[in-house]
Amino acid sequence: MHEVSSVGALRWTDIGGYEGLKKMFQTQIQERLSAASCPESDVARIAANLLLNVPRGVLLHGPPGCSKTMFVRALATECQLPLIAVQSSRIFGRYVGDSERNIRRILMQAKASAPAILFIDEIDLLLPSRNSSETGVSEHVLSEVLTAIDGVGSEDELAVNQGRLIFIGATNRMDKLDSALSRAGRFDLVLHVPPPDPQARLEILHKELSRRATDIHISNVNLRNFAFETLEEYTGAECVRIVQTAAEFAAQSRSARISLSNLYDAARTNPPRSLREYSAQTKPEEPDSDTESTNENYIKVQEINQQFVSKSRFDFVCLLFLSLLILIFGLIVHIWMKL
Numbered sequence: 206m207h208e209v210s211s212v213g214a215l216r217w218t219d220i221g222g223y224e225g226l227k228k229m230f231q232t233q234i235q236e237r238l239s240a241a242s243c244p245e246s247d248v249a250r251i252a253a254n255l256l257l258n259v260p261r262g263v264l265l266h267g268p269p270g271c272s273k274t275m276f277v278r279a280l281a282t283e284c285q286l287p288l289i290a291v292q293s294s295r296i297f298g299r300y301v302g303d304s305e306r307n308i309r310r311i312l313m314q315a316k317a318s319a320p321a322i323l324f325i326d327e328i329d330l331l332l333p334s335r336n337s338s339e340t341g342v343s344e345h346v347l348s349e350v351l352t353a354i355d356g357v358g359s360e361d362e363l364a365v366n367q368g369r370l371i372f373i374g375a376t377n378r379m380d381k382l383d384s385a386l387s388r389a390g391r392f393d394l395v396l397h398v399p400p401p402d403p404q405a406r407l408e409i410l411h412k413e414l415s416r417r418a419t420d421i422h423i424s425n426v427n428l429r430n431f432a433f434e435t436l437e438e439y440t441g442a443e444c445v446r447i448v449q450t451a452a453e454f455a456a457q458s459r460s461a462r463i464s465l466s467n468l469y470d471a472a473r474t475n476p477p478r479s480l481r482e483y484s485a486q487t488k489p490e491e492p493d494s495d496t497e498s499t500n501e502n503y504i505k506v507q508e509i510n511q512q513f514v515s516k517s518r519f520d521f522v523c524l525l526f527l528s529l530l531i532l533i534f535g536l537i538v539h540i541w542m543k544l
Contacts, residue, residue: 221412261371
């Protein structure tokens with residue numbers, strides 16, 4: 206259901222690109238946690254003067270495959286904190302009350318492991334918007350999580366405010382998440398993790414290729430063109446997959462090194478999917494054919510009504526003009542007879 210991992214080997218330097226986002230994690234979380242354990246440091250004094258606390262919770266959102274989980278793992282390593290990783294889809298049980306008991310057990314373990322990081326992946330599955338068609342089970346789970354984040358009693362609240370327990374949630378669908386979670390004081394640090402930019406894709410390739418035997422004829426210019434142009438719509442995870450596939454192609458050809466042609470062959474056999482699927486899922490819904498047909502019929506009826514009104518007005522004007530002509534003709538005849 207969940208994984209408890211001690212301090213791992215993943216560090217900030219292992220993540221290609223995303224320098225601005227790394228800096229955000231370092232200044233707003235890592236440095237403030239260090240300041241809490243070293244109150245005499247300059248960072249601690251600055252944080253105290255500005256009344257800056259460790260965020261109670263962090264919410265990461267963005268397309269899948271863009272290193273959200275890697276950021277959390279690197280944060281745990283750099284802060285030397287145990288990481289309790291939870292997959293939302295594995296919390297729900299078969300019987301009534303299972304989900305609530307599972308999340309309660311996880312939260313209790315997280316508090317007992319403090320200082321620690323509790324990471325809930327795909328949190329939108331666990332805590333969907335209450336406007337959705339979910340059952341009451343999710344609402345009960347939401348209540349459990351909100352209570353835990355807010356802190357129950359002085360000890361829990363002190364544990365959260367001092368950064369002893371940090372909640373981090375990740376979602377690909379921010380629009381499906383309950384709005385109560387984004388209230389200030391809960392997940393009050395909301396960070397968007399975008400797809401890797403060209404430079405980030407190049408760094409990912411460099412890091413992955415540096416771990417494998419690579420053809421010396423692959424120049425930096427060739428690799429840059431490959432990252433900037435060929436991998437334009439690829440996520441970080443898909444870039445890693447390209448290198449893995451290229452290594453498999455090299456092995457199949459009995460070559461001990463990855464060549465540039467292996468990389469291009471890997472890209473041809475692994476087209477980008479994640480961002481395209483993500484865009485298709487998040488784009489506004491188009492009206493169905495019935496709605497379009499209804500709208501077209503309404504427009505046609507309006508046009509017919511307008512034509513009828515216009516014709517009626519024309520007929521009325523003609524009738525009025527004819528009546529005036531008859532009246533004038535009658536007056537002329539009357540005057541002529543008197544003469």
